[in-house]
Structures are given as C-alpha cells and as structure tokens.
Amino acid sequence: MMKTLTILTFLAAFPAGMALADDDDCFVPMADWQPREAVAALAAKNGWSVRRIKIDDGCYEIDGRDAAxxxxxxxxxxxTLQVLQIEYEDHEEDGIRKGGKVKSHD
Known part of the structure; x- marks a missing residue:
C-alpha cells in the first residue's frame, strides 16, 4: 500500500507529458504544420532522394539517401522545417547499424 501511495504521489507531482517527454518529440498543433510538399522541397534543396516521408513523435521524418x-x-x-537530427545508417555484414547522428539545435 505504501509503495502504491509513493508512486501515485510521484505521478501527481509531474504532468503526464513531462514524465514521458522525449527531446526528439515535436509539439506543434497540426494547423501550424507545413505541407508534405514543403518537406519534399527541403529534401530536394539538400540533394536528398526521398523514399518516404512519415510522421514520428509529432515530427516529420524523411527516409532516403543523401547526395553521396x-x-x-x-x-x-x-x-519551421528546421532539421533537428540527421541519422546516417551504415551497412555492415551483420545488418544495418545506426551511424553518426548529427543533431542541430539552431
């Protein structure tokens, strides 16, 4: 019983969003979003080929290839269409491993 009260007290002290928030999440009302066409234009401007544009954790996510x-x-x-993170996926014999992550906080 004491353990349950301790957990409930902890959860009451922090709003649910704060307890589960992730730095990579985007919290933007859908009415303020740029259209997918603008994301595709951003990719083209950077020389990226797009395989897929999806939504993940409230952010746009572009899967594709860079100019190289x-x-x-x-x-x-x-x-704002600000690039928050670029993740390079390197191939190895044992499958795909996540490579150099680049985060931007401009």
Missing part, C-alpha cells in the same frame, strides 16, 4: 548515396533518416520540425 548514404541511407539517411532526417527528423524535421513540422512548422
């Missing part, structure tokens, strides 16, 4: 042909996963803020 490397597989990339790019996280984009949906209202």
């Amino acid at each position: 042909g490397r597989r990339i996963e790019v996280t984009v803020q949906p209202a």
